[in-house]
Amino acid sequence: MAQLGKIPATVITGFLGAGKTTMIRNMLENAGGKRIALIINEFGDLGVDREVINGCGISGCAEDDVVELANGCICCTVADDFLPTIKGLIDRDTPPDHIVIETSGLALPKPLVKAFNWPEIRSRVTVDGVVAVLDGAALRDGLFAHDHHAVQAQREADDNLDHESPLEELFEEQLHCADMVVLNKTDLLSEAEIAKVEADVRAELKRPSVKIIATAHSKVENAVLLGLGAAAEDDLDSRPSHHDDGHEHDHDDFESFVVSLDNVEDAAALEKRLIDVVRQFDVLRIKGFLDIPGKPMRQVVQGVGERFQRYFDRPWAATEKRRSELVVIGLHGLDRNAIEAAIKAS
Numbered sequence: 630m631a632q633l634g635k636i637p638a639t640v641i642t643g644f645l646g647a648g649k650t651t652m653i654r655n656m657l658e659n660a661g662g663k664r665i666a667l668i669i670n671e672f673g674d675l676g677v678d679r680e681v682i683n684g685c686g687i688s689g690c691a692e693d694d695v696v697e698l699a700n701g702c703i704c705c706t707v708a709d710d711f712l713p714t715i716k717g718l719i720d721r722d723t724p725p726d727h728i729v730i731e732t733s734g735l736a737l738p739k740p741l742v743k744a745f746n747w748p749e750i751r752s753r754v755t756v757d758g759v760v761a762v763l764d765g766a767a768l769r770d771g772l773f774a775h776d777h778h779a780v781q782a783q784r785e786a787d788d789n790l791d792h793e794s795p796l797e798e799l800f801e802e803q804l805h806c807a808d809m810v811v812l813n814k815t816d817l818l819s820e821a822e823i824a825k826v827e828a829d830v831r832a833e834l835k836r837p838s839v840k841i842i843a844t845a846h847s848k849v850e851n852a853v854l855l856g857l858g859a860a861a862e863d864d865l866d867s868r869p870s871h872h873d874d875g876h877e878h879d880h881d882d883f884e885s886f887v888v889s890l891d892n893v894e895d896a897a898a899l900e901k902r903l904i905d906v907v908r909q910f911d912v913l914r915i916k917g918f919l920d921i922p923g924k925p926m927r928q929v930v931q932g933v934g935e936r937f938q939r940y941f942d943r944p945w946a947a948t949e950k951r952r953s954e955l956v957v958i959g960l961h962g963l964d965r966n967a968i969e970a971a972i973k974a975s
């Protein structure tokens with residue numbers, strides 16, 4: 630077998646908030662002794678995903694098995710960031726059994742898969758599979774299908790601009806590169822909606838062999854996710870991309886910033902303001918941590934579109950500064966001042 634002796638690597642792709650980190654937490658919790666190293670890349674300067682993974686206290690999940698690539702989107706920094714990181718992992722005295730890479734929700738997976746053909750790693754690592762996690766509720770609501778904001782209407786009106794929305798393009802990039810599709814958040818969909826979304830996704834796939842798994846809370850068994858044996862780096866041609874012609878890719882369609890707050894007395898009221906912000910502005914994702922006075926634990930805030938979740942994940946460490954910080958991610962042109970003012974208004 631050509632892949633014999635190579636370390637398998639699984640690439641997890643999927644739009645902002647689709648459920649990638651949740652999937653990886655499940656995976657680590659059920660690793661069953663398999664040594665999984667994790668490379669995490671996210672859009673925005675707060676490193677929430679790594680924190681969420683480290684905060685979960687999974688036994689056997691050593692801190693140095695989780696590497697964060699924080700300098701921009703992984704697909705644009707492969708040579709500078711990704712290659713040295715993966716080399717570092719495979720050169721360890723005890724290399725991992727499996728490498729899992731969580732790409733940022735705005736990353737194109739294909740340039741990353743391509744990087745596995747670099748001579749230094751090609752002989753030692755193979756892309757076992759590209760897994761695309763899809764937000765079933767966002768698909769049902771048409772987030773990736775047509776223009777949902779005025780910004781898009783302007784783009785449509787200008788003949789010089791690419792007519793496809795950045796969300797639609799990303800969706801296609803991620804889906805067309807996938808060896809397995811996880812249709813997530815089915816708890817928010819009716820049976821009929823699941824069937825409709827699944828059929829839409831199936832129609833968009835370029836390779837009929839790709840399986841679609843419908844699930845909630847990103848629950849898929851490791852035996853299903855890992856060990857696909859796809860050797861995706863050898864099979865790039867069947868994964869079409871908008872950028873195959875060398876067309877430049879950047880993330881100018883999106884932007885993010887961090888909002889720092891004082892401690893938060895009334896988290897429910899803050900959540901209401903955050904939902905208003907999502908409704909008023911082109912905000913796609915808000916996530917971060919809150920310092921709630923009198924509480925020994927830090928509170929995690931997760932917002933995907935208008936859907937918010939809050940939970941306490943771990944005690945603040947004695948050595949760390951309690952802080953309240955949120956990363957706001959949205960379409961380019963966010964009115965940062967207005968958004969900050971709206972979040973801070975009380």
Ligand SMILES: Nc1nc2c(ncn2[C@@H]2O[C@H](COP(=O)(O)OP(=O)(O)OP(=O)(O)O)[C@@H](O)[C@H]2O)c(=O)[nH]1
Pocket residue numbers: 643644645646647648649650651652671678733734813814815816817844845846847914931932933937938
């Ligand atoms: N209702 C529901 N919520 C879900 C499901 N899966 C994940 N979530 C929630 O969706 C939010 C985002 O989940 P994450 O796993 O952080 O998503 P992600 O893809 O890693 O997000 P980014 O890294 O920011 O792109 C969290 O609040 C999750 O608890 C699901 O199946 N159903």
